[in-house]
Amino acid sequence: xxxxxxxxxxxxxxxxxxxxxxxxxxxxxxxxxxxxxxxxxxxxxxxxxxxxxxxxxxxxxxxxxxxxxxxxxxxxxxxxxxxxxxxxxxxxxxxxxxxxxxxxxxxxxxxxxxxxxxxxxxxxxxxxxxxxxxxxxxxxxxxxxxxxxxxxxxxxxxxxxxxxxxxxxxxxxxxxxxxxxxxxxxxxxxxxxxxxxxxxxxxxxxxxxxxxxxxxxxxxxxxxxxxxxxxxxxxxxxxxxxxxxxxxxxxxxxxxxxxxxxxxxxxxxxxxxxxxxxxxxxxxxxxxxxxxxxxxxxxxxxxxxxxxxxxxxxxxxxxxxxxxxxxxxxxxxxxxxxxxxxxxxxxxxxxxxxxxxxxxxxxxxxxxxxxxxxxxxxxxxxxxxxxxxxxxxxxxxxxxxxxxxxxxxxxxxxxxxxxxxxxxxxxxxxxx
Numbered sequence: 053x054x055x056x057x058x059x060x061x062x063x064x065x066x067x068x069x070x071x072x073x074x075x076x077x078x079x080x081x082x083x084x085x086x087x088x089x090x091x092x093x094x095x096x097x098x099x100x101x102x103x104x105x106x107x108x109x110x111x112x113x114x115x116x117x118x119x120x121x122x123x124x125x126x127x128x129x130x131x132x133x134x135x136x137x138x139x140x141x142x143x144x145x146x147x148x149x150x151x152x153x154x155x156x157x158x159x160x161x162x163x164x165x166x167x168x169x170x171x172x173x174x175x176x177x178x179x180x181x182x183x184x185x186x187x188x189x190x191x192x193x194x195x196x197x198x199x200x201x202x203x204x205x206x207x208x209x210x211x212x213x214x215x216x217x218x219x220x221x222x223x224x225x226x227x228x229x230x231x232x233x234x235x236x237x238x239x240x241x242x243x244x245x246x247x248x249x250x251x252x253x254x255x256x257x258x259x260x261x262x263x264x265x266x267x268x269x270x271x272x273x274x275x276x277x278x279x280x281x282x283x284x285x286x287x288x289x290x291x292x293x294x295x296x297x298x299x300x301x302x303x304x305x306x307x308x309x310x311x312x313x314x315x316x317x318x319x320x321x322x323x324x325x326x327x328x329x330x331x332x333x334x335x336x337x338x339x340x341x342x343x344x345x346x347x348x349x350x351x352x353x354x355x356x357x358x359x360x361x362x363x364x365x366x367x368x369x370x371x372x373x374x375x376x377x378x379x380x381x382x383x384x385x386x387x388x389x390x391x392x393x394x395x396x397x398x399x400x401x402x403x404x405x406x407x408x409x410x411x412x413x414x415x416x417x418x419x420x421x422x423x424x425x426x427x428x429x430x431x432x433x434x435x436x437x438x439x440x441x442x443x444x445x446x447x448x449x450x451x452x453x454x455x456x457x458x459x460x461x462x463x464x465x466x467x468x469x470x471x472x473x474x475x476x477x478x479x480x481x482x483x484x
Contacts, residue, residue, distance in 0.1 A: 072189040079182035083205035086178040092213020099221035117172030129180035129399025136249040137181040144177025149236030156226035188250025200325030200379040276439040277381035283432035284374040285412040313371040334384035342440040357426035
């Protein structure tokens with residue numbers, strides 16, 4: 053079947069053409085479930101404060117799963133490379149579910165924080181292995197859209213937490229944690245039942261190919277994507293504050309608009325993924341979108357500083373565009389690293405992004421409080437411009453099919469692609 057090499061046996065299940073979409077759907081559900089407790093615990097803050105915690109203590113507890121996530125992402129990716137995605141994904145989510153169920157009986161800030169860190173560390177398996185599944189199951193012509201769909205799991209998980217946690221926490225913190233734990237364990241069982249590992253290269257072949265980090269390509273992709281995280285969090289974290297405090301919106305109205313921004317962000321991820329599939333390059337669209345994002349941030353800065361009525365439109369545009377490259381960077385990293393290294397590379401990629409993302413809100417809050425929104429937005433304009441210069445030129449998937457006349461905006465230098473079976477090795481790309 054054209055483009056389906058590397059697909060695992062079906063074991064009597066759906067045919068490979070349908071199986072990969074089942075794997076993607078289950079992987080998305082698993083990641084959304086993980087994100088619900090990794091990023092959704094702020095919705096438990098009122099319940100934690102009802103137990104006598106201060107706002108600072110409750111906020112620190114809500115951030116604990118992200119601390120655990122950062123600690124273990126690379127290790128989970130390495131495990132997926134070595135032993136396969138199915139059991140790594142299921143094992144991590146199952147362990148996280150058990151920890152969350154145990155946390156119902158835990159008292160004391162330190163002990164509860166330790167449980168949340170451990171649950172985040174265990175659930176990090178979803179971030180490394182679910183992306184790796186897409187590399188193995190989907191051909192290059194569909195991989196951009198598939199990874200774009202996968203990247204919608206985070207907002208879906210947060211939406212799930214927003215719906216469930218306030219309601220279940222009304223019956224106590226234990227009820228909310230029981231729901232999260234049960235969801236995580238159910239997702240783990242579904243992974244075992246529905247997911248099959250794609251074919252993987254022999255261990256000795258991976259060792260002969262060597263590390264993809266021996267060239268600067270992956271480091272440049274990691275760096276560019278991490279730079280692009282900063283404006284994403286500066287805009288997203290304080291959009292509600294800007295609309296309410298500076299523009300005079302009612303919180304409910306502002307919240308409805310920002311929900312639309314989240315939907316738009318999901319849509320632009322899918323559109324950029326499809327664009328990359330059509331042109332046969334992840335980095336060409338990524339560079340163009342980085343430049344467009346810089347333009348949107350500049351417009352937002354000017355409109356806020358001048359108190360222009362178009363500031364709200366600029367905020368919406370910036371909110372959508374700052375997330376547009378997420379799926380492209382993940383896809384490029386996985387494809388360049390190759391099947392033998394994709395898990396580790398995705399783990400490093402996600403670790404860098406989350407570490408920076410954790411630092412952005414408190415720093416930006418101090419800057420906004422001291423100097424206002426305009427300066428905070430203005431300082432972010434240079435970051436996507438710098439990211440565009442870091443993105444490797446015309447890097448193509450090793451299994452991409454030739455596309456007649458499909459030149460992209462970065463088609464000015466030597467066109468290269470990752471050599472199949474040789475992570476990190478570049479060779480001339482085919483031209484038509």
